[in-house]
Amino acid sequence: MSDRSYDLVLWGATGFTGRLVAAHIRDHAPADLRWALGGRRRDALDGVASDLGMPDLPIVVADAHDRDVMRALAADTRVVCTTVGPYAVHGTDLVAACAEEGTDYCDLTGELQWMRRMIDAHQADAEASGARILHACGFDSIPFDLGVVFTQQVMQDRHGAPAAVVHGRLKAARGAASGGTVASMVNILGEAVTDSDTRSLLRDPYGLNPVGERQGPDGLERMLPQRDDDFGAWSGPFPMSPVNTRVVRRTHALLGHPWGTDFRYDEAMLTGSGPVGALTAAGIGVGMSVGGVVGGLLSAAAPTRKLLERVLPDPGTGPSPDAQEKGFFDVRFVAEDPASGTTLRTRVLGDRDPGYGATSRMLGETALALAAGEATVGGGHWTPGAALGDSLLRRLPAAAGVTFTVLD
Template sequence: MATRTYDVVVWGATGFTGQWVAKHLFDRYSKKQLRWAIAGRNEEKLRQVRHFIGDAKESVDLLIADSADQASLTAMAEVTKVIISTVGPYSDYGSLLVKVCAMVGTDYVDLAGEVPWMRDMIDEYSEYASKSGARIVHSCGFDSIPSDMGTFYIQQHAQQHFAESLKCVRYTLIKAKGGMSGGTIASMMNVIKLAVNNRKVRRLLGNPYALNPDLKFNGGDKRDQTGVRFSPDVQRWTAPFLMAGINTRIVRRSNALLGFRYGTDFRYSESMATGAGTKGYLAAKSISLGLKAMTLTSVTRLGRSVLRRFLPAQGEGPEVNPDSPGFYVIQFNGETRGGESVVMRLKGDSDPGYGSTSKMLAESAVCLAHDSISVDGGFWTPASAMGDALLTRLQDNAGLSFSVITDND
């Protein structure tokens, strides 16, 4: 690793999120602090990324690597410590790179939210990664760092103050301003398409512990919220949270990889708040029905085609306003087995769909490249791989803040 040319390479840098990852690295780190490059299959588009990030001196190196060309991916992996992959849907474009990184011992982070694909990668390449020393960490963006690291943080607080872990943690998205990238939407549709055509995938998606090392593990969690519920935690109506299907699985995998630090009976859930009173209830009902309608529409090729007309295309994203970068606020509520309660707020200073995601992904890669990380090669989660080191980076460099509060103000 010490002899490799780059600390970090951003693969898929020409896409919407990839450009913002590159911009964060360019703005945050000098060449002396971080040796990095951008990569993709089109040299001209990579040169345009240099312009986007403000690299007038063309100081950032360009690497050519294609998702279908193992030789080019291997050449890229062999010269870097960590690869950031922003190329989704990952089940279409990401598998070969994971294989290559696992084989040549290159650390890897991505934005994957595709549970079936991640399960396949874990099952197929864990042995390679263990032998080579490659640390593979999926879901290092809004899926699922706030969930995973927020739970890690509140659990640490409970251990420090009550000398025991929290038996349950509930995540509620209080408010957010931002939009989704086309890559995220394409990945979601791809998962639905796979589920329609494959009974095994449907069973996996219905398993709350689909990403646990032991697929037969059965804890206290059931299916994710699908309808409207009133939350005593935030005193508001809540709707199903679109990202819960991936976030909850990552948090439960972290618990297992951390030696069930939170307990074998630990429970975790996610929802999004819509407001109080009739207005809040109707908003939650509308979101619930809308998600069900989108899922049903995505089942057919025609339905997916119709949805794509109204949603950002792959490689595109929401309109960016520098004067209004977006934000999000998440509340975590938990109770220990002894009856103590903890309430924690996590705040992000940018649009969760690209601004905050790009910073979290970039800092995860830098954490693996530069910080003292004790885990060996294998497939990890953000919390189980990077823990306190990543918590520090997220707060120092990625605009996240974690704070324990005493009430729901």
């Protein structure tokens, strides 16, 4: 038994996603898991414990910006699972504390610039302390990251070699974006306008790779519509692909490039097979280009940012339980090995809305896997696919409604 008080602290348990993760942990944790709810408001945390039907659950009250308190929190638990975002605004001290204290950590960030900063600042501490730091453990980027790991495992098993190229496509999804997610996107767009490092990162397809391993054959995400013969449909840019593709490439690098140094991965969104599909794909490209620039400019300047925050959904809000249950996502992969002419088709399906229902279960399972000691890698900044590939491929179908199947 560890000398720390807790196996797991759920940090940000009062937020929209935090409450869902808390319910998932309650329903899926082993009976002897020593876990606690954490946040900045005692009364709200008591309310969450009571709603869970666990009024005696330990509560940890702290502010994310108090470095000493974050360090004490990290020192008293084996794992921290955090939903306190935007992470670039509220998350830095906690990552530093976990890296220093040897505490495993998982979050939901899709904020590329912040992930890069955290890797550069805390990789050495995490390696020394043994802390496994895992970002992007929600819809971005688990279905894509684990989908590629799964596809390559099947390729290897069936054909004796991994694929040289994998194409990932969001085929369909139903669900709304959260206040917290929108707040994070506003933040990253604002930083892209004011910070040249963030702009360089967005222009680097290997921007999350370890230092010295930032080259490869992949280019930037395409904005133009494309007839995607592999999928029998048109495709356009997928807003989350700048994050997902970089996470997949980091996974490949962290695993030691098992799919070859020429491995390529691209991602897009399928929009349909006829002319409407072509028009939709073109519209998304224009929308993303114009929206990115306008959103960035608006969020970079304080007065317009305030205005933007007033019209966007409030933090703490999200889809109803019914909307979560009616939500889903369907991601397809085609793996190709041009040398042998082999192809493989796979699918990752989620049975809840991507942003909340599915995300909270994926994060909850990541936290439970860390608490169960299923990460067999040493300390450092890992991806879900590199640190917990086999564990999550077993856990997610069993407890998160996320399945991985071969279509061929």
